[in-house]
Amino acid sequence: MELALFILFGLLAVAGALNLLFQRHPINSALSLVVVMMSLAVLYWSLGAEFLAAAQVIVYAGAIMVLFIFVVMLLNAGEEEQTHGSKIAYIVGIPGAGAIFCLLSFVFLSERSHLGSTALGGYLSNAVSNISEISHVLFTSLLLPFEVTSILILVAILGAVVLARKEL
């Protein structure tokens, strides 16, 4: 059952990513990125990361992509036109990305027996649930980094407000 889930949502993620690559209009790319993020949320869930699956849907598919679509609509972005810089990127980019993919998958598949396999819905340690596990670490040993992220978010809000002002 997990293999079926993996194949279904893995193929959906790859199809969404390829659609992002081949669509000319930014809004189509944004919507196919939502498909990738939702299928990645299912894969997180099947790997036992329930909290991250929920956070993926809420933060990525819910917040970040809405922000992207707002900006696409605000700037009235149309279809992108091909210019001279694209040719070099085609010649170098596709073989380069293919070479990196071949290297990575060769390493992963040759170490396949050492990496082991998954079991659906297992908890990592002896915790009651995934959320209690994460929150226990987050609010005890990693409390300072967790609080520092709030300052990071505050600075990001201020930066966004200052940068997007009319008179820059």
Next chain:
Amino acid sequence: MITVPIAYYLVLAAILFCIGIAAFLIKRNVITIFMSIELMLNAVNLTFVAFAHMWRQISGQIFVFFVMVVAAAEAAVGLAIIIALFRARQTLNVDEVDLLRN
């Protein structure tokens, strides 16, 4: 019950990452380039979660949580920069934003 090898998840993450690289290099629209960066971040997050499952350690998932926080902050600032860029140059094509080249 059929289980999935961790290596398959890692290969899927590699596929998504390389599509992200290709989109980053080929796309000319600055918003779509920004989206392909998000795609690469998501691929790396999948690797973290797969390794967290493999080692039975929660720290991999904590790392993904912090990556999500930073990605949200980065998206807000980056899109504000794109809006400022569009106000200044009236274009979203990265080939026309070449002030530093000349």
